[in-house]
Each structure stands twice: as structure tokens, then as C-alpha cells.
Amino acid sequence: MPEHSNPHNLIESINSTSEAIDTKQINESNSSLPAHRFCVAPLLDCTDRHARYFLRLLTKRSFLYTEMITTGALIHGDREGFLAYNQEEHPVALQLGGSEPKHMQQCTQMAYDSGYDEVNINVGCPSDRVQRGMFGACLMKEADMVADCVNEMKQVPIPITIKSRIGVDDHDSYEQLVEFVSKTSQAGCQTFIIHARKAWLKGLSPKQNREVPPLNYPRVYQLKQDFPELEIIINGGITEFGEINDHLTRVDGVMLGREAYHNPFMLAEVDNRVFGESGPTVSRQAVVEQMIPYIETQVAQGVRLKHMTRHILGLFRGIPGARLWRRHLSENAHKPEASVKLLTEALKLVDSSTT
């Protein structure tokens, strides 16, 4: 197990379900705010360990999630590679795709041994590949199977959480959602992250499934009212602090995916505006300066520069020079002679008054 301050201390704070906290209280009791109050979503091909290291420079308090990793990949593939992360990333959850209880337990043990803070079960991904493997969103119709997984996984002393939709196909009534949450919470899951739209398993691509089915936030609020003892995190289409604080009056936490990844500097305000901290906000320039030694170390270990620079393209979004920053990195990072100097050069192209 890697060395770090005991991540399993988090178990208690994660398991102690909080009531939705009025935003007025934020400044009074920030240290007691639940760890899931703000989460960055698992995004396949995006939230790898380099992206998470970068995101952590912007926000110390947000809960980070790995991309979905299948039980098959962990059991038969490059286990060490899939489990690797930087100690700076805590709190960080490993998201698992799978549905075979013993395999889920085996992988949960690996996550625990590696020092992850939580294991999250993917019950939201609608891709064909995932359906064939019998995991992801199709499991919303298989509450007993997911409950069996939770039962096995909780033999390992690490919090087990679920990320789901509000329904799939015609299996989308509130009663069916309640049945799913009842069975899996009775098995031992206390935290549910709910993407507030259903998924169509046939006919829509994964991308369409993140845009076409309408968002239904009230359904998630209702779930919190009906299960006040559970920690309910809302996800889907959230982009602004006004919305975030509004959701936080009704549920325990919010999870942002695309906005956090494509407009990462918004995360620089999360610790103050969502967790009630009062420290100075990190500058974009400081973030770049902190990425440089990290990238240097990783390059020395054989990681390709472009595999890291691709995550920081959005850092200057919305300010003068943002396009030049993006272009300089994306047009040069793949070149064999490219080095970390690229970041310093790109920084000079951005309006210095805004960094």
C-alpha cells in the first residue's frame, strides 16, 4: 500500500450521512461539510491520474473519481497501471464496472490495498460494449444483482457508493428507482450519485444519452426526501455556482463532469464557494508552474507529454489568448522534440494580466 495519511479515516465522514445543509451555514462550519459536497465525475479517456493531479491543484476539497475500470481489466490486465495514482489526489474513488459479486469484491480489495478512499459502482454507462459485459446502466434493472455485489464488496472496509441514472428504457418509474435504492442501500450502500436523466439502452449513443433524455432534478430531490438517511449526490448538466448552491439546499452534494473538465478553472473557486474555505484562490499561472515539475518527472518515467498537456487545454477558457494557449500545446506536444518548455512558451502567449 502506498504511503499516505490514513485514507480510511474518511470512512466515518463518508458514512455519516448529512442532512442537506443550507448554504447560509457554509461559512460557519466548513470542516464538517461532507466530502461529497462537490465531486468531479468519472470521465472515460479524460479523468486519468494526470488529469486528476491537475484538477487537485485547483481544488483541495473536491472528491475525485477515476475513469471506469472494469473488473476484467483489473483481474486479467495491467493491474498496477490501472490502479496507479498520485498521493496528492486524495480523496479519490476508484470506479468499477462489473456485476459478478466475487470479482467486484476482489477488485474492491485491490482498491483498498492501493489506498483508495472509496469504490464506486458504475450503474450509469449505457454503451453497447458495457451492456454486453453486463455492467453499467443496464444494472438498474438488476437491483438484486447489484445488492449482491454490494454485499460482497462491503466485506472490505472501504465505503461502497453507486453512480446511477434515474432509470433505463421503460424501467423508469419513481417506484422502480426507489426499489433499486432500497435494495442496494439495505445491502450496505449509503451514498448514491444520481445522473438525473434516464438512459435509452438501444437507439441512442452514449453521447446522446448525456443530452437527449431530459434532466429531472425533482426526482433526485424526492429521493433525498424519501431516504433522508442516505447521502444523495446530484449530477447532470450542472455548470454554475448559483445552480450548485441551489441543489445543495436539497441534496447532499453535486457532481460535475463536462464543465469541470472543459472549464477547469471554475474548480479554483469550489473550496471557497462550496466548502466555505477562505484561502486565496490559486492563479492559472501558479497551476501551470506546479504542473511543470510534475510533467518533467512523468516524462522522465516515460509518459508522453501530450498525454498530460491534453488535460490542461481548457485552463484559460474564456480569457484573451486562450486559443493561442490551446493551439500551441495541441500542435506541438506530440512532436518528438517537444519538452515541458512548451508550457512556459504557451504561457507567454496568454494575456499576462489574466493569468
Ligand SMILES: Cc1cc2nc3c(=O)[nH]c(=O)nc-3n(C[C@H](O)[C@H](O)[C@H](O)COP(=O)(O)O)c2cc1C
Ligand atoms: C467523455 C465522457 C466519459 C464518461 N465516462 C464515464 C465513466 O467512466 N463512468 C461514469 O460513471 N460516467 C461517465 N460519464 C458520465 C459522467 O460521469 C456524467 O455522469 C455525465 O457527463 C453527466 O454529468 P455532466 O453533465 O456534469 O457532464 C462520462 C461522460 C463523458 C462526457
